[in-house]
């Protein structure tokens with residue numbers, strides 16, 4: 067099934083496939099021509115040699131008759147079979163000519179095989195490239211919820227190691243397969259022409275070889291599955307350990323990490339060893355079967371030469387043919403076990419590609435990508451929104467409601483602060499607004515349009531998000547600011563940098579906006595990184611702004627700069643602000659207290675303090 071799927075993907079390359087077919091046919095024709103030419107040379111030399119032992123001047127028939135009359139029937143059979151002309155000797159002109167043709171055939175054959183291997187290699191590499199691209203595209207279209215239950219290690223293994231494995235297993239197979247199949251078919255035609263008895267001897271070994279191959283492959287398969295699962299676990303472990311290196315060191319947990327690592331590598335080694343031992347043990351078995359087949363061919367062939375049915379050259383050619391026959395058969399059978407490893411990887415990749423996707427990122431031109439009156443920040447309505455994350459517990463999946471029939475109105479251009487205890491569902495609300503998840507019931511409307519009916523890219527295209535997770539990538543400051551907005555000009559970038567106070571520290575850097583910052587903003591301070599992500603949000607001229615704990619622990623001067631930058635952004639947008647530190651949201655137009663997935667109170671800071679409810683308790687606990 068998986069193999070058929072892979073072959074279907076290769077059929078994109080029709081021209082290359084046709085070239086491989088032509089080259090493989092030519093290669094096989096040349097391969098078979100070799101032993102036939104060699105048989106001709108041996109027959110010339112053999113007939114020439116025995117012709118000197120016969121009386122000169124006789125024809126072959128006369129010499130044979132004379133030998134029979136002398137009672138030397140066996141020798142007569144050999145002379146007749148060889149077609150020796152008495153006294154003729156070896157015709158070296160013919161021998162040299164045949165040798166020259168033979169060498170030419172071998173040289174052209176080698177060139178054709180090289181060309182075929184190169185074409186197949188290019189073809190499989192291109193197919194793997196396409197597969198990688200398809201996976202990457204697919205991953206970006208998969209719902210965020212999928213990644214909640216899968217580890218990064220699992221994704222990394224599929225995108226890199228599994229594809230490499232498919233490539234390294236199938237590439238040699240596809241190089242050998244066309245030539246092998248054509249060789250087997252051609253030999254099944256040529257061999258019976260020389261001797262059907264010897265052909266039967268060779269054919270008798272096929273079922274034995276196939277049964278041995280299938281048995282070994284079946285046994286190897288579950289161990290390859292274990293091997294790839296262990297590889298995935300190992301990648302996840304490395305990913306986790308390196309990401310948490312500081313915490314590991316501080317808690318002195320290196321020993322524990324090391325012993326867990328050793329356990330996983332031991333699992334991996336065990337599974338690989340067993341899988342490879344099955345895959346490796348098939349070859350000696352096949353070699354024994356083949357050796358027995360050669361021996362039988364040689365004995366039966368010798369008897370046929372003695373009976374004059376075959377010439378020495380023909381037997382020699384047949385022995386070569388039987389070797390040519392068993393070689394690809396053995397190669398393919400030996401590959402059957404290794405193939406299991408490739409099929410396991412292919413199955414894992416296919417399972418990923420079969421995961422359902424969200425709507426396509428490309429926006430249909432007929433679908434409007436904007437909401438309501440475009441020149442104003444939109445109003446946002448959460449209407450009886452209900453939502454639960456899928457959680458897996460001991461293999462079972464269950465839905466636990468996090469947001470329950472939540473209703474909230476955010477007027478155009480307003481700033482709404484969402485506050486509440488930890489785990490209340492504040493971040494979840496912003497995730498729903500950005501359509502990272504969809505509600506199980508109810509609706510979120512932007513300017514009256516339900517966002518569920520709009521393409522996700524349209525929803526996200528109007529929004530910007532600034533969180534504590536200040537993701538920066540290795541590149542220039544300008545590139546980091548323009549991230550997600552490829553059309554942004556240098557003037558746009560600099561304007562955003564000015565408004566977000568990034569310019570102040572960029573001006574102190576020798577390379578200014580072209581300063582390369584390392585992965586995750588290495589070489590910048592926390593506050594500077596935060597300011598860059600605010601500039602990034604500004605470049606897109608968003609209409610909706612989501613701030614999730616955007617101001618974290620920085621010095622009070624930097625915090626002031628961040629506050630000012632965010633205020634500039636908030637003036638142009640409808641903003642949803644998730645905050646723990648209530649000092650940062652005192653001026654919000656509406657403060658909504660969310661508890662257990664519902665809004666329990668809402669109003670301005672002053673109103674809520676006056677009602678003496680939950681907010682007032684939270685506020686007082688922070689400031690009094």
Ligand SMILES: Nc1ncnc2c1ncn2[C@@H]1O[C@H](COP(=O)(O)OP(=O)(O)OP(=O)(O)O)[C@@H](O)[C@H]1O
Nearest residue numbers: 214455456457468487488489490491492493494495
């Ligand atoms: N991806 C997820 N998969 C499963 N459950 C999740 C996921 N994200 C959050 N949750 C759960 O949903 C609930 C609400 O989480 P959410 O992050 O919205 O809370 P919060 O109010 O923002 O909390 P905090 O103030 O601590 O950030 C929590 O119980 C959390 O464990």
